[in-house]
Every structure is written in C-alpha cells, then in structure tokens.
Amino acid sequence: MKFKNIHFIINPGSGKEEPILTYLHQALTDTEINWEITVTRKEEDTFNTAKKLRGKTGLVVIYGGDGSVTKAAAALYNGNTPLAIIPGGTANIVSKELGIPQNSREAIDLIVNGNGKVRHMGMANKRPFLLRINLGIMADMILDADIKLKSKLGQVAYGLTALKTTIAAEPLTYRLTIDGRQVTEEGVSLTVTNAGNIGIGDMSFLPGISVYDGKLDVILLKSADPLSILQLAGSTLFQTASDVLKHWQCTNVLVELSENIKYICDDSEEQANSIEISVLPKALNILVPK
Incomplete structure (x- = not known):
C-alpha cells in the first residue's frame, strides 16, 4: 500500500x-x-x-x-x-x-x-494503550528512574533502579477477574501486556507472547528474593517457563487492590485501586513489513 x-x-x-x-x-x-x-x-x-x-x-x-x-x-x-x-x-x-x-x-x-496491516490495542480504565500496564516493582522501576541517569545510560538506568526497588519490594494482594474467573494472588509485580519484548534485543517476558494474537497476557511475579530473580533472569534469557511467574491469557481482566497505588500505562503514570483492562481487536492500522 x-x-x-x-x-x-x-x-x-x-x-x-x-x-x-x-x-x-x-x-x-x-x-x-x-x-x-x-x-x-x-x-x-x-x-x-x-x-x-x-x-x-x-x-x-x-x-x-x-x-x-x-x-x-x-x-x-x-x-x-x-x-x-x-x-x-x-x-x-x-x-x-x-x-x-x-x-x-x-x-x-x-x-x-x-504494507499496512491491522494490529491490536488495549483499554485500561477507558484509556487506550498499546504496550502494557505495570504494577508493583515493574512500575516503581520506571517511576523512580533518574531522568539525568536515563539520558546518559539509557535502559541501564532502569536496571540500577530495579536493584533498589527489588530490595525494598513488598508483596501486594491482587484480586483478579480474568475473563470472568476470579483469582486472588500475592506478588511483587503484575504486568498486563499486549507484547512480549522487554526492549533488550529479542528477549521476551515469556515464550509465546505475541502482539498478533488478539490476547492480553497477565504475568505475576510472586517474589523478589535473590533466588527468584535469578530464576527469572534465566527464564528470560533462555525463553523457558518459570515457576516464579504465573501467566494467564485473556481478553479482559479486572485488577482490584485494597488501596490506591501508582501504576504505569504504557509510559504514563496513573493511580487507582481498580483497573479494568480489555483488548481492542483491529483497533489500529500500523504499517509493518510483509
């Protein structure tokens, strides 16, 4: 085209x-x-x-x-x-x-x-997003990153901030309604994503996550202790499943918490104690290679 x-x-x-x-x-x-x-x-x-x-x-x-x-x-x-x-x-x-x-x-x-093709977007509390929603330490890593350090070191700045936020991580109780099924889980981080890539080469959160499938991927990190982080790094590097992560696929998820917390919607800071997230199939035309 x-x-x-x-x-x-x-x-x-x-x-x-x-x-x-x-x-x-x-x-x-x-x-x-x-x-x-x-x-x-x-x-x-x-x-x-x-x-x-x-x-x-x-x-x-x-x-x-x-x-x-x-x-x-x-x-x-x-x-x-x-x-x-x-x-x-x-x-x-x-x-x-x-x-x-x-x-x-x-x-x-x-x-x-x-060559144009149709791709998917998401909606979180009536706000459209393209990539993902981050709560817990994944949000804190972005919220607390030093702007000057980021301009000098790029993504390394997020890594340095992640070390600090991981040490101070406290688990939250997430009440999830995933395509109508209710689940309650504790974890230090929750990500609802439309894409798997983490921004480092071709590395992905987990194998099988695709922006093309019309699904949202809900990923819960249960613990931030050194062994769990080591396992997480290994599963990301070698693209294998890990028992430190819980993973669901859905088209709609409601995330509820006991109090308001800050979270990241794509790159914007938001705050809520309840987030309704859904996928919007074929909502955006993006030019991509054949």
Missing part, C-alpha cells in the same frame, strides 16, 4: 542522535509523495498533532521512542488513518515486536514502499 500524503511527527528529544531530517529528504525528494513534518516541542504535542491529522492525511509517521509511539497510537485508534513508526528511542519495544526495522533508513524505505 503506497501513500500520496504523509505527515511525519518528529520527537527531537528521542534517544537516537541522527540526521533524521536528512534521511527523510533523501528518501522522499524524488518521489510523488506529498509530505509534511511537525517537530514536537512539548510532551502533549505528539498526541494533539496526531489527533488533528485523523482523516486529513494518508499516513501519520512517528519518529521517537515508545512513549511517542503510544501517544500517537492513542490519538489514532478506532480511526481510518494508519500509523507508521521510525524507531528513534532507547528501547523501541513496539517496533521490535512488530518486526519494523530498527535502522531508520530501512524503516523509511518501508514507509515509502508501505
């Missing part, structure tokens, strides 16, 4: 340092594509720009990290305007999960020659 009109949204504060405007100019100058560029200045610019473009251009392209991608996706879901991604961040989990080239020039070639 080729596009006559393309609007690029560029986040200049993303993790990569490269001449992305030069790459776009070189790839598009001799084509018949009409293209425009918006460079964001504020955090809300990505969502607002993408929302204004719904139905007014053939394709919206976001250059940035997972935060920028998820904001653009939230603005475009349940509409007819497709989204394309040029990975420009630190982890780029969404693009890795979808098989989009991590090299910017190759991702631009995909856009120029395009």
Whole structure:
C-alpha cells in the first residue's frame, strides 16, 4: 500500500542522535509523495498533532521512542488513518515486536514502499494503550528512574533502579477477574501486556507472547528474593517457563487492590485501586513489513 500524503511527527528529544531530517529528504525528494513534518516541542504535542491529522492525511509517521509511539497510537485508534513508526528511542519495544526495522533508513524505505496491516490495542480504565500496564516493582522501576541517569545510560538506568526497588519490594494482594474467573494472588509485580519484548534485543517476558494474537497476557511475579530473580533472569534469557511467574491469557481482566497505588500505562503514570483492562481487536492500522 503506497501513500500520496504523509505527515511525519518528529520527537527531537528521542534517544537516537541522527540526521533524521536528512534521511527523510533523501528518501522522499524524488518521489510523488506529498509530505509534511511537525517537530514536537512539548510532551502533549505528539498526541494533539496526531489527533488533528485523523482523516486529513494518508499516513501519520512517528519518529521517537515508545512513549511517542503510544501517544500517537492513542490519538489514532478506532480511526481510518494508519500509523507508521521510525524507531528513534532507547528501547523501541513496539517496533521490535512488530518486526519494523530498527535502522531508520530501512524503516523509511518501508514507509515509502508501505504494507499496512491491522494490529491490536488495549483499554485500561477507558484509556487506550498499546504496550502494557505495570504494577508493583515493574512500575516503581520506571517511576523512580533518574531522568539525568536515563539520558546518559539509557535502559541501564532502569536496571540500577530495579536493584533498589527489588530490595525494598513488598508483596501486594491482587484480586483478579480474568475473563470472568476470579483469582486472588500475592506478588511483587503484575504486568498486563499486549507484547512480549522487554526492549533488550529479542528477549521476551515469556515464550509465546505475541502482539498478533488478539490476547492480553497477565504475568505475576510472586517474589523478589535473590533466588527468584535469578530464576527469572534465566527464564528470560533462555525463553523457558518459570515457576516464579504465573501467566494467564485473556481478553479482559479486572485488577482490584485494597488501596490506591501508582501504576504505569504504557509510559504514563496513573493511580487507582481498580483497573479494568480489555483488548481492542483491529483497533489500529500500523504499517509493518510483509
């Protein structure tokens, strides 16, 4: 599928340092594509720009990290305007999960020659999300990460923060209603995810998690003691099942806690004691390789 009109949204504060405007100019100058560029200045610019473009251009392209991608996706879901991604961040989990080239020039070639497919999104307390919901230490790792350290060390900053949050981890009691079935479990972390990739190479939380299956994966980490963390690292590295994790697949899950806690929805901080999460099949058109 080729596009006559393309609007690029560029986040200049993303993790990569490269001449992305030069790459776009070189790839598009001799084509018949009409293209425009918006460079964001504020955090809300990505969502607002993408929302204004719904139905007014053939394709919206976001250059940035997972935060920028998820904001653009939230603005475009349940509409007819497709989204394309040029990975420009630190982890780029969404693009890795979808098989989009991590090299910017190759991702631009995909856009120029395009092939669109329908992908899935989720909804958490009426807020759309593309990747995942994190509670417990997985949320604390992101919430407590030092911004300056992250800009210098990238994902290593999350690892350092994870060490601190793991040591201080206290289990929570999660009351789960998974596709109508009630379960009560204690754990130090709960993740409801639409994608398996953790942002490090091709590593995934667990084998078999796919953004293509139309299912949500609910993953509970029961303990953060050294032996459990060692087992978790081994299962992630070698892609094997682990008894330190509990795993369910569903299309709808209600998470209830005894008190309000902070959690992460994609990259945004939220707070609640009850979160209703569901999958939205075929809610977003994303340009992906054949």
